[in-house]
Amino acid sequence: MLTFDSSGLYGDGLLSKEHFGGERREELQEAMADLQARFEADELGFVDTPDADGASIAAWAEERRSEGWTDQLVIGIGGSSLGAMAVLDSALPDQRDGLRAHFADNLDPESVDRLFRTLNPEKTVVVVITKSGTTIETMSQFWLARQWLVEALGEEAANKQIVAITDPESGELRKLVDNHGWWDFDVPPNVGGRFSVLTPVGLVPLALAGYPIQELLEGARSARDNRQSLSESAQIWGTIAAEHLALADAGYNELVMMTYGDRLQSLVDWFCQLWAESLGKARNRQGELVHRGMTPIKAVGVTDQHSQVQLYMEGPHNKHITFLEVRNFEADRIIPESPPLPRALQHLQGKPISEVFAAELRGTRDALRQAGRPTSSWIFERITPGSVGAFLFAWQMITAVAGELMDIDAFDQPGVEMGKKIAHGLLGRPGFEEYAQQGQGGPDGPAEESRRIL
Amino acid sequence: MLTFDSSGLYGDGLLSKEHFGGERREELQEAMADLQARFEADELGFVDTPDADGASIAAWAEERRSEGWTDQLVIGIGGSSLGAMAVLDSALPDQRDGLRAHFADNLDPESVDRLFRTLNPEKTVVVVITKSGTTIETMSQFWLARQWLVEALGEEAANKQIVAITDPESGELRKLVDNHGWWDFDVPPNVGGRFSVLTPVGLVPLALAGYPIQELLEGARSARDNRQSLSESAQIWGTIAAEHLALADAGYNELVMMTYGDRLQSLVDWFCQLWAESLGKARNRQGELVHRGMTPIKAVGVTDQHSQVQLYMEGPHNKHITFLEVRNFEADRIIPESPPLPRALQHLQGKPISEVFAAELRGTRDALRQAGRPTSSWIFERITPGSVGAFLFAWQMITAVAGELMDIDAFDQPGVEMGKKIAHGLLGRPGFEEYAQQGQGGPDGPAEESRRIL
Numbered sequence: 090m091l092t093f094d095s096s097g098l099y100g101d102g103l104l105s106k107e108h109f110g111g112e113r114r115e116e117l118q119e120a121m122a123d124l125q126a127r128f129e130a131d132e133l134g135f136v137d138t139p140d141a142d143g144a145s146i147a148a149w150a151e152e153r154r155s156e157g158w159t160d161q162l163v164i165g166i167g168g169s170s171l172g173a174m175a176v177l178d179s180a181l182p183d184q185r186d187g188l189r190a191h192f193a194d195n196l197d198p199e200s201v202d203r204l205f206r207t208l209n210p211e212k213t214v215v216v217v218i219t220k221s222g223t224t225i226e227t228m229s230q231f232w233l234a235r236q237w238l239v240e241a242l243g244e245e246a247a248n249k250q251i252v253a254i255t256d257p258e259s260g261e262l263r264k265l266v267d268n269h270g271w272w273d274f275d276v277p278p279n280v281g282g283r284f285s286v287l288t289p290v291g292l293v294p295l296a297l298a299g300y301p302i303q304e305l306l307e308g309a310r311s312a313r314d315n316r317q318s319l320s321e322s323a324q325i326w327g328t329i330a331a332e333h334l335a336l337a338d339a340g341y342n343e344l345v346m347m348t349y350g351d352r353l354q355s356l357v358d359w360f361c362q363l364w365a366e367s368l369g370k371a372r373n374r375q376g377e378l379v380h381r382g383m384t385p386i387k388a389v390g391v392t393d394q395h396s397q398v399q400l401y402m403e404g405p406h407n408k409h410i411t412f413l414e415v416r417n418f419e420a421d422r423i424i425p426e427s428p429p430l431p432r433a434l435q436h437l438q439g440k441p442i443s444e445v446f447a448a449e450l451r452g453t454r455d456a457l458r459q460a461g462r463p464t465s466s467w468i469f470e471r472i473t474p475g476s477v478g479a480f481l482f483a484w485q486m487i488t489a490v491a492g493e494l495m496d497i498d499a500f501d502q503p504g505v506e507m508g509k510k511i512a513h514g515l516l517g518r519p520g521f522e523e524y525a526q527q528g529q530g531g532p533d534g535p536a537e538e539s540r541r542i543l
Numbered sequence: 544m545l546t547f548d549s550s551g552l553y554g555d556g557l558l559s560k561e562h563f564g565g566e567r568r569e570e571l572q573e574a575m576a577d578l579q580a581r582f583e584a585d586e587l588g589f590v591d592t593p594d595a596d597g598a599s600i601a602a603w604a605e606e607r608r609s610e611g612w613t614d615q616l617v618i619g620i621g622g623s624s625l626g627a628m629a630v631l632d633s634a635l636p637d638q639r640d641g642l643r644a645h646f647a648d649n650l651d652p653e654s655v656d657r658l659f660r661t662l663n664p665e666k667t668v669v670v671v672i673t674k675s676g677t678t679i680e681t682m683s684q685f686w687l688a689r690q691w692l693v694e695a696l697g698e699e700a701a702n703k704q705i706v707a708i709t710d711p712e713s714g715e716l717r718k719l720v721d722n723h724g725w726w727d728f729d730v731p732p733n734v735g736g737r738f739s740v741l742t743p744v745g746l747v748p749l750a751l752a753g754y755p756i757q758e759l760l761e762g763a764r765s766a767r768d769n770r771q772s773l774s775e776s777a778q779i780w781g782t783i784a785a786e787h788l789a790l791a792d793a794g795y796n797e798l799v800m801m802t803y804g805d806r807l808q809s810l811v812d813w814f815c816q817l818w819a820e821s822l823g824k825a826r827n828r829q830g831e832l833v834h835r836g837m838t839p840i841k842a843v844g845v846t847d848q849h850s851q852v853q854l855y856m857e858g859p860h861n862k863h864i865t866f867l868e869v870r871n872f873e874a875d876r877i878i879p880e881s882p883p884l885p886r887a888l889q890h891l892q893g894k895p896i897s898e899v900f901a902a903e904l905r906g907t908r909d910a911l912r913q914a915g916r917p918t919s920s921w922i923f924e925r926i927t928p929g930s931v932g933a934f935l936f937a938w939q940m941i942t943a944v945a946g947e948l949m950d951i952d953a954f955d956q957p958g959v960e961m962g963k964k965i966a967h968g969l970l971g972r973p974g975f976e977e978y979a980q981q982g983q984g985g986p987d988g989p990a991e992e993s994r995r996i997l
Contacts, residue, residue, distance in 0.1 A: 091997040167849025195846045197805040198897040202874035226845055228888050229878050229899055236879040261885035282849075312997050325994055342859070343797070343838060351651040362850035369854025382858030384797060386840060391680055392649045394959060395621025395736075396816035400823025402958030404836030405796070420656035424683050425690040431715035434682050436972040443652040445683055445970060452966030459961065468993075479997035504856030505848060507913065512906030516899060518890040527909065540779055543545040543766050543933035 090470035091312070091479045097454070097464035098332055098409070104463075108335055109328070117327050120493035132500075134279030135485050138287035139309035139478070143302045146274075146289065150296035154187050158214045158250075161188040162204065163294045164230045165218030167366075168282025169254075170194040171359045172291035172481070178355035179477050180300055181419060187299025188214065193230050201230060210241035214297070218254040218290055220276045222262030225512065254289050281500050283363050284485055287478075301474050308478025313486075326486040327494075333409065333487070334494055336463055337383050341409045345401065347388035349450045350415035352472050354389060357413070360484055361385040367488045367499040374496050381495055391449045398453060402460050410457055412466045414450060418443050419471075544924035545766075545933045551908070551918035552786055552863070558917075562789055563782070571781050574947035586954075588733030589939050592741035593763035593932070597756045600728075600743065604750035608641050612668045612704075615642040616658065617748045618684045619672030621816060622736025623708075624648040626745035626935070629813035633806045633931050634754055635873060641753025642668065647684050655684060664695035668751070672708040672744055674730045676716030679966065708743050735954050737817050738939050741932075755928050762932025767940075780940040781948075787941070788948055790863045790917055791837050797862045799855065801842035803904045804869035806926050808843060811867070814938055815839040821942045821953040828950050835949055845903045852907060856914050864911055866920045868904060872897050873925075 098104050109117075127133050163170060170192050177185055193204060215238060217231040238247035248269050255262040257275035266273045274289035285291065287309055292302050316325065333344065344364065346357045369382030388397050390412070401408055426439040437445060457464050469476050492499025507524075514525030552558050563571075581587050617624060624646050631639055647658060669692060671685040692701035702723050709716040711729040720727045728743035739745065741763055746756050770779065787798065798818065800811045823836030842851050844866070855862055880893045891899060911918050923930050946953025961978075968979030 090995070092993050092995050094993040096993070166846060171850070195805060195843065196896055196900045196903065197803075198872045198875040198895065198900060200805045201896050202876050205876065222885070223887050225888070225891065225899065225903070228884065229891055229896065232879050232884060232892070233876055233896075261887060264885060308997060315995075315997070325996075329994070342861075349651075351649060351654045358850075365851045365854040365858075369856075369858035371857035380857065380859050382854045384838070384840070384854065384858075384862075386838070389649065392620060394962060395680075396625070396812075397819045398962065399956045399958040400819040400836045400838065402823075402961075403825035403834065404819075404823035404838075405834050407796075408838075418652045421652040422656050422659065422687055425686050430682065430686060431676070431718060433677050433715060433972070434679070436967070436970050437679065437683055438686070440970060441652065442650055442655050442683065442687075445679065445966075446650045446652060448966040448969040449650065449679070449962075451969055452962040452964070455965050456962035460958075476997060483996050502853045504853040504914075507856075508848060508852065508903075508906040508910035510906070511909050512899075512902040513890070515902040515905055516890050516894060518887070527913065539546050539548040539550070540783070541544070541546050541769075542779075542937050543762060543769070543930060 091476045091483075092468045093329060093483075094466045094468060095329070095332055097458055097466070098336065102461055103339075104332060104335055109331060113331065113335075116494065117324075117331055120490060121324065121327055124490060124493050131279055133489065134277050135284035135287075135489070136313070138277070138280060138284070139306050139313055139482060141287055141289075141292060141306055143292060143296075143306045146292050146296045147302055150187070150293070153214065153297060154299070158188055158212055160191060160208055160213040161216055161294060161297050162191050162193060162208060162213050162234060163216045163218065164193045164227050164234060165216075165254075165290070166194045166224060166226050167362060168285055169218040169220070169224075169227065169290055171283075171355075171362050172286025173294040175355040175359035176286065176291060176295055176305060176474075176477055176481075177298055177300060179352045179472055180298075180474075184300055184474070185298050188297045190294055190298050193234075196226050196229065201233070205233065205237050210238050214250050214252060216252045216254065216294055216297070217262065219262055220256050220260065220282060220285075222255055222260035222265070225509070225516075228262070252293065254293060283366055284500075286359070286481055304474035305478040308473070308475030309482035310478075311475070312479035312482045326483065327490045329483075330487045330491040330494060332465075333383070334491060336409045340407055341463055343384045343386055343408045345386045345388050345397075345408050345410045346413065347390050347393065347410055348413040349390040349446065350413060350418075350469070350472060351389075353413045353415070353469070354387075356477070356480065357387040359481070361387055363484055363488050366502050368491055368495065368497065369504070370495075370497040371504065372497070374498060379497070381497060390453065391446065394449065394453055401457060401462065406462070409463045409465070410454075412450065412454055412464065414466050414468045415472055416468065417471045545930045545937075546922045547783060547937075548920045548922060549783070549786055551912055551920070552790065556915055557793075558786060558789055563785060567785065570948065571778075571785055574944060575778065575781055578944060578947050585733055587943065588731050589738035589741075589943075590767070592731070592734060592738070593760050593767055593936060595741055595743075595746060595760055597746060597750075597760045600746050600750045601756055604641070604747070607668065607751060608753070612642055612666055614645060614662055614667040615670055615748060615751050616645050616647060616662060616667050616688060617670045617672065618647045618681050618688060619670075619708075619744070620648045620678060620680050621820075622739055623672040623674070623678075623681065623744055625737075625809075625813045625816050626740025627748040629809040630740065630745060630749055630759060630928075630931055630935075631752055631754060632809035633926055634752075634928075638754055638928070639752050642751045644748055644752050647688075650680050650683065655687070659687065659691050664692050668704050668706060670706045670708065670748055670751070671716065673716055674710050674714065674736060674739075676709055676714035676719070679963070682716070706747065708747060737820055738954075740813070740935055758928035759932040762927070762929030763936035764932075765929070766933035766936045780937065781944045784941045784945040784948060786919075787837070787863065788945060794861055795863045795917055797838045797840055799840045799842050799851075799862050799864045800867065801844050801847065801864055802867035803844040803900060804867060804872075804923070804926060805843075807867045807869070807923070808841075810931070810934065811841040813935070815841055817938055817942050820956050822945055822949065822951065823958070824949075824951040825958065826951070828952060833951070835951060844907065845900065848903065848907055855911060855916065860916070863917045863919070864908075866904065866908055866918065868920050868922045869926055870922065871925045
């Protein structure tokens with residue numbers, strides 16, 4: 090079971106029920122209708138992703154695992170890695186007893202070097218994920234990985250140890266697949282990276298790792314189908330989206346997602362991409378400059394009670410704190426009853442750690458409420474593949490509706506193009522010379538304003 | 544060498560040199576004088592921390608390491624763990640070839656259980672760190688750890704495998720030390736948790752891990768002493784603090800610290816505590832409600848170019864992005880020259896990964912500048928213990944000066960008390976019953992506003 094509790098968003102100085110009546114109600118209905126139309130025009134591919142053929146992927150992965158591979162090197166970045174990482178980190182040990190996963194989602198040269206020094210090419214499958222096939226970071230590392238396999242195994246064997254996940258028809262990686270005969274899976278053309286966790290992008294690495302992807306899909310499907318129609322279903326997502334936007338309009342523009350449950354930590358990273366990249370936009374759909382976007386912030390309880398909560402309690406009234414709560418854990422320990430601790434701590438003795446953890450969460454949440462801060466909770470009865478799947482689907486829907494309500498395109502990312510062009514220019518791509526020139530505007534040596542610290 | 548480059552903070556719509564003339568200049572001078580007075584009154588203990596006796600701690604750790612311990616379980620939270628974690632993660636493998644460190648800085652029951660199942664009590668030293676000795680999370684886990692050692696080794700041997708770092712005189716943990724004869728080190732009474740990385744709080748776990756703490760201290764000392772006096776030195780820190788505050792006043796209240804260098808990632812977590820907890824305050828020193836505080840945000844390059852940068856480029860003008868740049872790495876790989884990649888990627892072939900990484904950083908930074916966003920850079924010539932020590936000291940000074948300029952107390956954390964009291968009340972501490980009642984205001988079952996997702 091997964092529940093969203095928004096009662097902490099309502100009250101003095103926060104939201105009121107009346108807020109969602111009248112004009113706002115109509116806005117919400119219109120956004121739903123628009124969303125329905127886009128779904129019927131096949132623009133919202135992610136809504137269909139819970140129907141993915143998990144059984145086939147699981148069977149394929151089972152076969153590969155029986156062939157003796159022990160590790161997988163997953164090369165992808167952003168939406169091509171965050172989903173699988175998030176789900177895998179939420180798994181119990183026996184839900185990830187397949188290939189050990191190593192994600193190459195950055196380009197730090199020392200980290201890249203270490204990967205190839207520590208993995209065994211004879212036992213490692215390389216999974217390369219990029220929809221366009223032109224992602225600089227991914228293709229750079231993939232070309233290193235391919236050479237590493239070829240040097241150890243020869244070209245023919247290497248080709249059988251590569252899995253490519255990319256666009257079914259277009260793109261540079263697709264051309265390479267066609268020439269080399271690698272294993273391959275399709276990213277549906279109408280599903281963007283950050284909405285792709287329930288496509289082969291997420292499912293293939295997860296299945297190789299031994300994760301029960303069919304339960305994950307089933308959770309997502311249920312979250313979708315527990316409502317009869319897209320428009321009916323959208324009312325629940327629509328209200329949640331509207332609550333977040335109303336708070337942002339009232340100045341609560343930072344959304345802190347604070348997890349009390351270590352297995353949920355990477356889900357917050359996944360969420361941060363979805364929320365930031367979908368809703369952080371310069372222009373609305375009429376092309377007017379609006380510079381919208383709410384800042385997603387990851388926090389970890391109880392740890393950040395001793396780091397960030399002072400700011401959340403006393404700083405500017407600009408944060409909505411949404412908690413990820415877990416009602417039941419799969420392991421526990423009892424604080425020893427003896428010998429006695431000092432008096433100020435004796436009440437802890439004999440209590441399970443889970444009870445202390447829960448009290449810390451309650452204390453933090455209720456103190457924030459007393460301080461007039463808006464809080465909400467995602468309550469996981471347990472962390473299961475089903476509840477994780479439901480969480481993923483829920484946030485994809487909420488994000489899509491929020492985009493409609495904000496009148497922006499939640500599915501593009503025009504803001505990252507200029508940085509890529511400058512990088513290409515600096516690296517000597519023909520035709521990109523002018524961007525390299527623009528790049529030189531930046532400081533590289535000590536400028537007048539530089540200060541030597543050491 | 545470590546340099547701070549603020550040239551990207553100046554220009555149209557951002558800061559101007561004139562901004563820091565006249566009245567502001569006087570403000571800065573006053574803040575410096577106040578800080579000098581507080582230092583002389585022994586209130587700024589952290590300024591002296593780079594003079595710690597690293598040699599003694601290193602020698603003690605060397606002895607312990609020769610006794611056959613292989614692992615250390617470091618139990619501490621917030622300022623009692625973030626410093627050592629940050630420095631240790633910045634180390635090269637041969638700078639951390641001592642005891643493997645395991646940090647118990649959260650209370651997730653599954654994670655706590657796993658620690659005690661996977662570590663070997665015969666080979667593991669338990670390092671418990673809490674200044675007050677009443678930190679619920681730390682003492683709960685410490686009591687578990689102590690029992691775990693006693694059950695495996697007997698009481699006498701267990702007592703020789705415990706190291707306590709706490710206040711030299713007061714507090715509950717100090718009393719326990721006196722009764723049991725554990726190894727112990729002092730947290731200087733005038734140094735708070737988040738300013739304590741260069742005291743035994745950070746130095747003892749680091750030394751046990753084999754980290755060259757004397758080089759770390761030397762870097763911090765140089766950053767401090769390269770200026771002749773506290774007031775002269777404070778001018779560099781003062782200007783940097785003033786730049787950050789001027790941007791915040793202009794609406795750039797979110798400070799994104801984006802690292803291009805994996806070894807620097809945990810330094811950002813350390814920074815986030817320092818910045819949030821020191822400067823996020825409800826009241827100024829006259830007791831007036833001000834609700835100040837800038838939001839620190841961690842970002843990782845290049846990864847977050849595919850997650851957060853869309854928002855940074857196009858969203859609200861409310862972010863200052865400060866980069867952690869590394870000029871030289873200790874390892875690298877060359878992208879293979881053959882076989883040929885598709886045309887759009889051929890310019891990458893034959894290039895080292897470090898060059899691609901640097902171009903990505905330049906591209907992102909310069910695109911942000913073109914978009915009118917304020918950026919700055921901390922430039923590490925290399926990541927060394929010295930440059931890391933200088934970075935730590937620099938930010939402690941900048942934070943202290945920022946507190947003076949904001950007229951708030953940068954060294955307390957009153958906002959976290961209420962949450963602790965409610966937690967104590969819920970856990971049955973005598974005298975705290977009323978707080979438990981307050982706690983019950985929060986929702987625990989499905990309320991009217993709760994929505995079942997799955």
